[in-house]
Amino acid sequence: MAKSTHIQAVVAEARREQVLDAATKVFAERGFHKATIKQIASEAGVADGTIYNYFTDKSDLLLGLLDRINETDQRAGGLAESGTGDFEAFFKAYLEHRMHVLKDNLELLQAVLPEVMVNQPLQKRYFDTILSPTYGLAKEQFEALQAKGVLRPLDPDLLLRVIPGTLLGLAVLGMLGDKTVHEQWNNLSSVISDLILNGLVSNETEEKA
Amino acid sequence: MAKSTHIQAVVAEARREQVLDAATKVFAERGFHKATIKQIASEAGVADGTIYNYFTDKSDLLLGLLDRINETDQRAGGLAESGTGDFEAFFKAYLEHRMHVLKDNLELLQAVLPEVMVNQPLQKRYFDTILSPTYGLAKEQFEALQAKGVLRPLDPDLLLRVIPGTLLGLAVLGMLGDKTVHEQWNNLSSVISDLILNGLVSNETEEKA
Amino acid sequence: MAKSTHIQAVVAEARREQVLDAATKVFAERGFHKATIKQIASEAGVADGTIYNYFTDKSDLLLGLLDRINETDQRAGGLAESGTGDFEAFFKAYLEHRMHVLKDNLELLQAVLPEVMVNQPLQKRYFDTILSPTYGLAKEQFEALQAKGVLRPLDPDLLLRVIPGTLLGLAVLGMLGDKTVHEQWNNLSSVISDLILNGLVSNETEEKA
Amino acid sequence: MAKSTHIQAVVAEARREQVLDAATKVFAERGFHKATIKQIASEAGVADGTIYNYFTDKSDLLLGLLDRINETDQRAGGLAESGTGDFEAFFKAYLEHRMHVLKDNLELLQAVLPEVMVNQPLQKRYFDTILSPTYGLAKEQFEALQAKGVLRPLDPDLLLRVIPGTLLGLAVLGMLGDKTVHEQWNNLSSVISDLILNGLVSNETEEKA
């Protein structure tokens, strides 16, 4: 019995994922409201009613996707540095990693973001479970590096909006159909690193001054 | 008769604006799809049917709002520098201006962006009429400054995504309910300028190396 | 404007009645749950959506019917006697009147009763607005007649359940398909009067004993 | 094998009863249509599908309950009098018995009645198997008593609607939420007997006249 119960659970979980995959695709393509349960069910290869065996609601599908983003973010890890030397190398690697994760989850983000932007209960959940924890963690790390003199003393709370905001903004530009963003996504990573680390202004100029 | 026609035209234009104002508010609050014509009409103080004397469609309201964003952007102006000396001061001022304009139009952006992110015909229109022209213009200016050695030789196409992307990303963070972004919006401007111009890494460190 | 507004109101009220008539018929025939909005709309000669311009809900239709029963009951009047002499004649006339009103509203009662029996919020409303007031009024009248020695001293609270209960029970028997009840409805009135006034047991027998 | 078959039959019958008990409860609480197979199955402690091994249909459950009412009525017995003397005492006892049986089966009645009132095929079955036999039986007894001069010569067909109708009506008042009916159920029995036997009008008055 334990075994069959276990198999049931595995099958059920697989079905859930199958439905969430379909919802991701359809929400991303058509938006939350224009997406119909029929389309999602058909994309998932199940009957309409089946979806309601796994989700209470159409909007419960969205919560399921939010949880996925959350898990993705957990796995992506934080700004945990070995503390050893090279911050620049570390930052580049970290940013590249985040950009990579972001790229892999653009569809998911596109499925969720437009609705979250417009739905306040969802906003709260998104902010509390996804953004806020990230902020808390990173802030301490920034302050430590600033204390060591490795980083310039910019307000860490604001840096923590600007840097992820940049990634988010690029993702949104991508969703708005900017082909360059899509095609050069990998190169963007190093430009951002370079820009954020060293700034826009030429050193020659600066050193002259 | 010419006069009365003119008056009518003025009244009609005023009515159009009145409806667009209402649509901005209701779309921003509830999202394009959850917003109903009834709500917009009521907010505008007109009857449902009246809206159809000025707009063919619910989605035509959205096009009207897109045009407003376009106008906003036109008025905000480009990166036109007098060419004289201080690029840093100029960039700071420019960024502050754009941030200010953006702040004033957050509601409009929130009304339009989530739907544009999900609606491909709208994307194309948005991209072609709003983003693309901005890029073209700014690119030449960047290249000129890089040629003069004022700016470091980062790929201008990518810079032109990263910098506006940062502003857009911050606006989106705001729409997602990040209170810090709202409260510190004005301070964000100088942090961004500083970060973009000079980078994150402390000069002391750099110069030692 | 006052005139056109008035006309609007009259038309609207007529439409409401038209829909309630249709609902009465369809609910009585098929029961609340098996009745569909489509059927009611079709019976009323309007589109489905039109019903929702006058009633918030399917169950709001039922409330509308309850109100009708209430009005019916108000018009039917109470046990108000001139106080003069002949209680028996008065009671016969009163009962006949109530039976007549009941007959005219059997369809309405059949539409409402089965659902009220099964729906507690509706029960409360039905009891509070329809049954309870009737009880309060009649109780005093009974007690007065008992004090005068006209009526035997049976518990008035219980009499006030038994007598209307008898009418209600006969109506229900009718709804259950008892043909005799339908066909002899008018004769039932005098049998009930006679039974209630004089009892079942023969006077001869009684007087012998 | 004969034995195991017998055991199976007993188990099966027990399961049937278990499901009917559950159906009685859930139908009475929520009404036939709002009751779901899932709720009944859960109340009975079996799986949804199991119910279909014992009943062809949701409405077959109702037929099962109708049969129970029928059995209840059979057991309750008729108006069979020993023919000896005291009709009044007999009638009181009989009525008390019926009221008692009715009280014990109010839940069952509440489960069945509202749906029967609205479902014609069910009505026919209910009428033919339950009401009609009762009528036939009792009518003869009434006529005999009237012939003996024990009872006044009221139309027996109508009396046979009025008396059970009174009980039924009181049960319905109870289902409509009349607390007095519930609380005073036992006292109602003697009031009804008294009223039906002796009438409402005071004997003093009558004898004067």
Next chain:
DNA sequence: GATGAATGAGTTTTCATTCAT
């Protein structure tokens, strides 16, 4: 032009019933 009631297509959701395990 302005109005707002009427329309009915389109969606979500429920739930009796089936059937593979």
Next chain:
DNA sequence: CATGAATGAAAACTCATTCAT
């Protein structure tokens, strides 16, 4: 026989759009 997930038909309800006034 028992199970309970899958099914999909059926219903309530919403709302953009039309059009008679």
